[in-house]
Amino acid sequence: MADILAAPQQAKTDEQLRTLVAISTAHWVSHFHMLVLPMLFPFLKEQLGVGYIELGFALTVFAVTSGLTQAPIGYLADHIGARKILLMGLTLGGLALIMLGLHLSYPWLIASAVLLGLANSVYHPANYAILSAHMNEARMGRAFSIHTFAGYVGGAVAPATVAALVATTGGHGALLVTSAVGPLVALFLLVVGIPDASAADRQVAGTDAPRQNVITPALIVLTVFFMLLSLSNAGIGNFGVVALMSGYGVTFPAANIALTAFLGASAIGVLAGGFLADHTTRHGQVAAACFAVNAAIVFLIATVSLPLLLLTAAMASAGFLGGVIAPSRDMLVRNAAPAGAAGRAFGIVSTGFNIGGIISPLLFGWIMDQNLPHWVFGASVVFMVLTVLLALATEQGPQERSAASDARMMHP
Template structure:
């Protein structure tokens, strides 16, 4: 592998772009695998003879395992190398689906969900650790945004891919092919030669960088920040359609269009947010401003009945601003992480997302059971306001990072 410290400028840039592309593909796989089982629920329900409660329990197992292992995986990535852990995660997630396709039973489904949750816990700690140490500092925000966009894309195309695979190969074949994507991408990353984050976290004299505690007030606050981000978006994404239909008299078609605008604009906002994150050091203020506007938009939706066109536009603006926040969110974590501890830092704060995934179905499901659909948006407003406050508290000027790439490394994104 080319030595990044002595290679010519164009070689360094090519290496960084290759690393970004490879890590983004891995993130695509992570989001694609998250949606494989839900997309096959109708098939699994018939084949296994179970109800949706039993199928939903599999997703609960997935969320719990991912939540409990996210932080330990971050420590493991910093200890033995993010590259190795990422490759193992891709293979474990893929093999879990392959084995389910080869031996379909409810027990196998639960085991598969647990292994998928374990595999899912590797992506944020490992991906961000590698990107944080091998991307150009001046373009770090854009690198994070492309990585996040790739994940959004994986979730967006999962339904059509799984539907096509079921049509061509049946449900079992679809599971096996979807699982095979993991090991194939792991092999691709080996061929590409992605670097290891740990190799960039050493002193120039070859001695290991001094270890610092990653459990800091800033990291703990960011974990809660991530949890609030997840809670504020989960109600809209998962219960927005039923809330609009039952509480506002919106048709199924109009509600779907509004949610599509929200999700589609989020993906576009992520890319725009990458450029913004590279042009400011006040990432907390960016997040606070975007979510402050979002809170106002959601308050209007919660308290009034808007025409379909206006509702769609409002949801689109909210989605775009929510996407803009993502790169700034990631930069906040990177700036708060001690040198050589990016894997642990992202592992800990990403646990907040996992907890929101466990709590949000219970909370917003209870709200809908109480026939209070307006509070799907009202509760999101409350979480957004809390997110604004935490964003301002966690906003810190970035420290000088000696462990990053050498100056002049400028890949074109």
């Protein structure tokens, strides 16, 4: 009898594991594809006969397209199904790269950037909608953390992978090979049979919640929260090496070691944050506490010339704490999302990342042009302090959390 009762539960657990692996693999593709074009800049510059300003404009086009389409894609994910949207995004990303590989020119580069931006806008709304609907509530934070960690890994392996492909197959070959990744993963998702998540499914089942306005004050605040997170990390991630070299007398290898420690510890922090998110309901307070300590550490880096060992340790600590808050960040959005609107909610707030991605290169580039390398870290501290305040503002009260939990139990 016990075996009979345990069988359905084991089958459900296995299905959740397959779903988590599949969705996390899709997120890996997202971060991998984001870095393919930047890693090919030397090849593209030579082949297209353009400067880095023209190449940088392609990345701006990517960021703007992704930012403008995140929220509409979230609405589509909730309306026609997150699974369909995700499969289309994976395929479209591959199409964008193979198109550039076959028709290498600057206009096609811009067109490819547009399609890559559109494909990138799919992942957060669709992935989080599926995870929110089908993961075990008690392990939701860990599911979010594994999903985020997979994205970090995709970004981490992209430079070496693209470099190896260029060395063995050339730039054209690298574009064609990397283009195959998206469609292959889409096929993998079809074979695995990932579940769907859409408002239409709940309406057919007769369990759809009354239509609610998704653009709530809480989600607006969380969108700003995501933007500040992007700004606080982008300065260190993109300009940390040149800032350490020009303002602190750190050598290029040492600065890269410090940045590697920051990025590597961020990935480890994400996994640790998943366990923490599953054992607390105070996600806003967790985020605020981690970023408050983070701000203090980065302030120390900004104001004191630390020995290399201490600098690396400080960078690693800052990266770890920045990673820890990622699952709590995602739980804040999930808690604020109306029932049946996870795709729209994550689509809206993820726009904040894109806004930060548009602003940060201009802001921190201007800071470096003004010969103020310490302010790369100093400005990051300012954004971190603002993030702490907003994290506390997004904390739900006990009654609100209880109501949100009840809604998810009624509309899983």
